[in-house]
Amino acid sequence: MGFRSLELKMKTDYGPDDLKNVIRKICKVRDFTYVIEKQSLDGRNPMEIHWLVRLTVSSPEIKGGTEPNSSTIKVPFKRTDKKVVVVGSGPAGFFAAYVCLMGGLDVTLIEMGPDVYQRTKDIKDFEKSGILNDRSNYAYGEGGAGTFSDGKLTSRTKSIAKEKRFIFEQYVKAGAPDEILYLAKPHLGSNLLHKIVKNLRQDFIDRGGNYIFNNKLLDLKIKNGKVKSAETEQGVIDADYFIIAVGHSSYDTYKMLINKGVKFVTKDFALGTRIEHYQEIINRAKWRTPSLPGVKAADYSLTYSFDEMYSVYSFCMCPGGKVVPTPPISGLNIVNGMSNYKRNYPFANSAIVAGVNLNSLVGREFEPLESLEWLLSLERKFYDFSNSYNAPAVKVSDFLKGRTSSDFGKYSYPFELVSADFRELFPQKITDSMAMALKDFMHKIWGFEEGTMMGLESRTSSPIQLVRDGMLCAGFDNLYFAGEGSGLAGGIVSSAADGIKCAMDVVETIP
Numbered sequence: 001m002g003f004r005s006l007e008l009k010m011k012t013d014y015g016p017d018d019l020k021n022v023i024r025k026i027c028k029v030r031d032f033t034y035v036i037e038k039q040s041l042d043g044r045n046p047m048e049i050h051w052l053v054r055l056t057v058s059s060p061e062i063k064g065g066t067e068p069n070s071s072t073i074k075v076p077f078k079r080t081d082k083k084v085v086v087v088g089s090g091p092a093g094f095f096a097a098y099v100c101l102m103g104g105l106d107v108t109l110i111e112m113g114p115d116v117y118q119r120t121k122d123i124k125d126f127e128k129s130g131i132l133n134d135r136s137n138y139a140y141g142e143g144g145a146g147t148f149s150d151g152k153l154t155s156r157t158k159s160i161a162k163e164k165r166f167i168f169e170q171y172v173k174a175g176a177p178d179e180i181l182y183l184a185k186p187h188l189g190s191n192l193l194h195k196i197v198k199n200l201r202q203d204f205i206d207r208g209g210n211y212i213f214n215n216k217l218l219d220l221k222i223k224n225g226k227v228k229s230a231e232t233e234q235g236v237i238d239a240d241y242f243i244i245a246v247g248h249s250s251y252d253t254y255k256m257l258i259n260k261g262v263k264f265v266t267k268d269f270a271l272g273t274r275i276e277h278y279q280e281i282i283n284r285a286k287w288r289t290p291s292l293p294g295v296k297a298a299d300y301s302l303t304y305s306f307d308e309m310y311s312v313y314s315f316c317m318c319p320g321g322k323v324v325p326t327p328p329i330s331g332l333n334i335v336n337g338m339s340n341y342k343r344n345y346p347f348a349n350s351a352i353v354a355g356v357n358l359n360s361l362v363g364r365e366f367e368p369l370e371s372l373e374w375l376l377s378l379e380r381k382f383y384d385f386s387n388s389y390n391a392p393a394v395k396v397s398d399f400l401k402g403r404t405s406s407d408f409g410k411y412s413y414p415f416e417l418v419s420a421d422f423r424e425l426f427p428q429k430i431t432d433s434m435a436m437a438l439k440d441f442m443h444k445i446w447g448f449e450e451g452t453m454m455g456l457e458s459r460t461s462s463p464i465q466l467v468r469d470g471m472l473c474a475g476f477d478n479l480y481f482a483g484e485g486s487g488l489a490g491g492i493v494s495s496a497a498d499g500i501k502c503a504m505d506v507v508e509t510i511p
């Protein structure tokens with residue numbers, strides 16, 4: 001058996017037969033298999049958009065060559081009676097718990113929200129009634145913020161290739177399409193994530209894991225830098241290791257941990273709004289055509305920086321998606337974006353955010369808890385604007401002319417859009433930076449000024465960052481804080497990878 005690597009240019013709607021014909025022609029083989037290693041859309045020339053496909057062909061008719069190798073993490077199995085409690089079932093908590101289980105530990109995973117089935121119902125009720133369930137919403141419940149997310153599986157974090165492969169392989173076993181293993185921009189969408197999260201839970205339970213819903217971590221009992229037990233709503237749980245993976249929205253848990261001596265520092269984060277366009281505008285701007293066979297919907301990635309101003313960039317762009325209300329608790333007005341696997345809603349949305357340093361924005365040094373309070377007060381301000389989850393909004397063209405808008409046309413947001421002057425809602429340096437950037441984006445994306453800016457996008461990343469000693473919380477022997485809440489990871493894949501790294505640290509300390 002020999003191997004041959006190929007880099008091919010394929011039309012956007014190519015199918016397996018097209019690929020096989022090309023392989024036959026180039027390699028002159030009849031009996032072969034192939035593995036796609038990477039596939040990315042090359043849209044540099046809008047008149048000739050195509051897939052770039054890198055693959056390896058295996059065939060007895062080929063001599064030599066190298067077998068494709070996709071290495072993943074190897075979890076050592078230990079015969080042990082050690083126990084671990086993992087708090088939070090988002091990507092970080094779930095993968096931490098799963099790896100600890102593979103490593104032979106006795107694992108209890110607690111989640112303060114309900115399972116994904118109940119969560120889906122609660123979100124529907126919220127969007128009908130405007131009454132939020134503080135434990136079951138877009139941020140909280142089984143699978144964490146990841147479950148109702150857009151499900152883009154891209155990550156800019158370096159040195160997590162093996163963890164990423166492991167995560168993707170578990171997703172594929174749990175029902176994700178194989179393409180996530182090779183697409184340059186893999187995407188699941190919320191509808192597939194629901195199924196995947198449920199299947200992963202079943203696998204975890206079948207392997208002997210203990211999964212408890214509707215159980216909040218309230219306190220930790222600590223002696224001499226060692227956590228002895230977790231006080232939860234359903235009782236006290238003793239364990240040898242504790243992995244906290246509560247995301248970046250669980251402010252009462254942050255407060256409890258900081259009061260217990262877990263060290264955090266303030267860090268830069270991003271603030272801004274969601275911008276929504278008709279998907280067709282984006283497709284035409286990127287592809288010069290309203291649709292492209294074989295590609296779901298066009299995306300974009302924009303950045304702008306200018307001396308004296310904050311740099312502004314697009315973040316978490318959701319082609320064919322919708323804007324959703326994502327407050328973790330009542331009385332805060334925050335938005336985000338999501339889509340389903342097919343990306344077939346008629347709208348495109350993206351966060352347009354300014355990278356913010358709170359100390360320079362407000363002009364004094366902030367303690368970690370003060371940063372959280374500052375952010376909460378801005379999120380309350382957006383809620384108080386209409387005393388509801390309706391989103392304050394303005395058309396890009398009006399914002400740039402210093403006006404408010406009277407008509408928004410059609411939009412995806414489930415509540416109403418209320419006309420607002422963003423200059424009164426945001427700190428001035430943020431709106432000034434956004435205005436400069438939007439003028440630039442209008443030249444990069446034809447029709448960008450037709451978009452609508454809606455709501456506050458304030459939870460792109462944590463405003464505080466954990467101080468670690470190795471993977472452990474500094475000053476603690478057996479306490480880990482994994483995922484987005486640590487301020488050291490962000491997004492589904494890097495949060496899950498961080499959870500895996502914490503779990504591997506636990507497993508490796510066991511003789």
Ligand SMILES: Cc1cc2nc3c(=O)[nH]c(=O)nc-3n(C[C@H](O)[C@H](O)[C@H](O)COP(=O)(O)OP(=O)(O)OC[C@H]3O[C@@H](n4cnc5c(N)ncnc54)[C@H](O)[C@@H]3O)c2cc1C
Pocket residue numbers: 087088089090091092093094110111112113138139140141142143144145146147148149150151152153154215216217218245246247248249250253316324326336337338482483484485490491492493495496
């Ligand atoms: C609408 C939306 C769209 C997004 N789209 C994308 C995307 O396309 N791609 C991407 O990479 N990222 C996306 N994200 C971000 C991504 O979801 C997060 O980065 C990721 O989920 C963080 O994982 P985590 O495990 O660290 O925390 P989380 O997912 O936030 O999970 C934390 C869990 O802990 C639970 N919890 C909190 N406190 C306690 C407590 N005291 N006791 C017990 N349980 C507790 C919560 O209920 C929650 O389930 C999106 C987020 C949102 C909201």
